[in-house]
Structures are given as structure tokens and as C-alpha cells.
Amino acid sequence: MAQTPESPRLTPQLCFNQTALRDFLRVSRGTVDDTISQNLNALVTPGTSKTFDPTSTAERAPRPIHRRPIDSEACRTFKDKVLFPSWQNRSDVLNYCAGVATSPDPDDPDHVLRQTQDLKARERVVNERLDPYSARYFPQEARTEALAGLIRNERMVENIIRMRTWGLVGERCGNVESDYEKALDTWRRGEGVR
Structure with missing residues (x-):
């Protein structure tokens, strides 16, 4: 299972260092969201499919219409231990930096x-x-204005990435919740996250 990168120490210096901020977001997204198909494929337990049928090679099928479903417990564990914590870390960093961007900068x-x-x-x-x-x-x-613009852009990117990731997770895991924000809020309440 993918390991989410550690959340950086939240300081104004992190926020004003746009390279460090973007690097954290890029690595975090690359570890979980950009490789979501590989992460989900890793949840499928090998050898759980039915035995090999030699007649299955008689016809050429273009591509399977339905991918192999993933065990619901494995999906829930992936969402609770990898996906949502990764999203929460990025949300925490973006929210903190948004606060820095709206504060005076002495x-x-x-x-x-x-x-x-x-x-x-x-x-x-x-x-x-x-x-x-x-x-x-x-x-x-001003630095705060540049940071505010960067945070706005990164939040739009984050929204697009989360919608794409949640759609793929929904296809493979059969999400009950169609909106990733509601699912994330439910996880936050269950995990005791702010």
C-alpha cells in the first residue's frame, strides 16, 4: 500500500517558500492520487479469481468491460489509512498557508x-x-498576495485531482458516497480530525 509523505512542519517560511510548498503538494499527489490505478490494483488479492479456463483464449476480447472488483474491506482500509490522510495533510497545509496569506507580514x-x-x-x-x-x-x-494567488490555484488543482481520484475509487470500490467532500467529512468525524 502507498505510504503518504509526512506532513511538513507548518511555518510561514514553508508557505513563502513556494518551491517547498509545491514540492510537498506534488510529492503527496504523486504518491497517492497520480498513481491511484496502481494503488487500487495493488489491493486486488492475486489468486482469488476463478481457475483458468482454456476456452477464454479462443476469442480475442478488446478489453474487459468490468475490472475485477476490489474487496470492500481492502477499499475501506485504503481510503481510511492512505487516501483520506493524504488529502487531510494537503488540506491542513493549504488552510494554514491561506491563513498566512491573509495575515499581515511584518x-x-x-x-x-x-x-x-x-x-x-x-x-x-x-x-x-x-x-x-x-x-x-x-x-x-507583496509576498502575501503572491501566496494567496498560489493557494487559490492549488485549491483548484486539488479539487480537480480529488474528483478524478474519487471517480476512479468509486468505479473500483463501489463508493456509497458520490461526493468526495462528504466522504472526507465523514472520515474526519470518525477519526476525530478537526
């Missing part, structure tokens, strides 16, 4: 530089007749 190293640039832009004389580009000014984005 340690922003570019704060003074942005203030200086803003002051120079206000003092600049604009004559668009002589220079049509003199009015343009593109203020530098």
Missing part, C-alpha cells in the same frame, strides 16, 4: 522597496503626449 523583505517605488511613482511627472508609456506603473506584488 517580515516582508521587500516592504521598504515597494514603499520607495510607490513614492517615486507618485512623484513622477506624467506627460503622455511626449511619452505614452510614462503613466505605466506596475507595483510589485
Whole structure:
């Protein structure tokens, strides 16, 4: 069974280090969600199928319409021990970083530089007749604004990945719950997760 990566220590430095944040999300998704078919195939116990029928090779079948079903207990264990904890770890990191993005950032190293640039832009004389580009000014984005944009994008990606993964799990395991968010919330209540 796939092992979910450890959740990183939640600090503002993790959030502002976009490479580390994206690496954690990428590795976590790659371990469980991107390889969901392989993970589900690993749950099928070899040798539990009926005995070999030699007449089955007489006709060529394009592809099996139904894949072999997976034992419901194995599916439940996979969801409870691998899938949902992985999703929860990523949700925890994204929620924490969203909080960091909406908080004031007293340690922003570019704060003074942005203030200086803003002051120079206000003092600049604009004559668009002589220079049509003199009015343009593109203020530098604050770290918190860049982080908020990154979190928005990663949440959209997370939603797409979870819908795809849950659809594949539903095909193979026969999910009772059609909405992954409800299933995850049910797991959270059962596991005592916040």
C-alpha cells in the first residue's frame, strides 16, 4: 500500500517558500492520487479469481468491460489509512498557508522597496503626449498576495485531482458516497480530525 509523505512542519517560511510548498503538494499527489490505478490494483488479492479456463483464449476480447472488483474491506482500509490522510495533510497545509496569506507580514523583505517605488511613482511627472508609456506603473506584488494567488490555484488543482481520484475509487470500490467532500467529512468525524 502507498505510504503518504509526512506532513511538513507548518511555518510561514514553508508557505513563502513556494518551491517547498509545491514540492510537498506534488510529492503527496504523486504518491497517492497520480498513481491511484496502481494503488487500487495493488489491493486486488492475486489468486482469488476463478481457475483458468482454456476456452477464454479462443476469442480475442478488446478489453474487459468490468475490472475485477476490489474487496470492500481492502477499499475501506485504503481510503481510511492512505487516501483520506493524504488529502487531510494537503488540506491542513493549504488552510494554514491561506491563513498566512491573509495575515499581515511584518517580515516582508521587500516592504521598504515597494514603499520607495510607490513614492517615486507618485512623484513622477506624467506627460503622455511626449511619452505614452510614462503613466505605466506596475507595483510589485507583496509576498502575501503572491501566496494567496498560489493557494487559490492549488485549491483548484486539488479539487480537480480529488474528483478524478474519487471517480476512479468509486468505479473500483463501489463508493456509497458520490461526493468526495462528504466522504472526507465523514472520515474526519470518525477519526476525530478537526
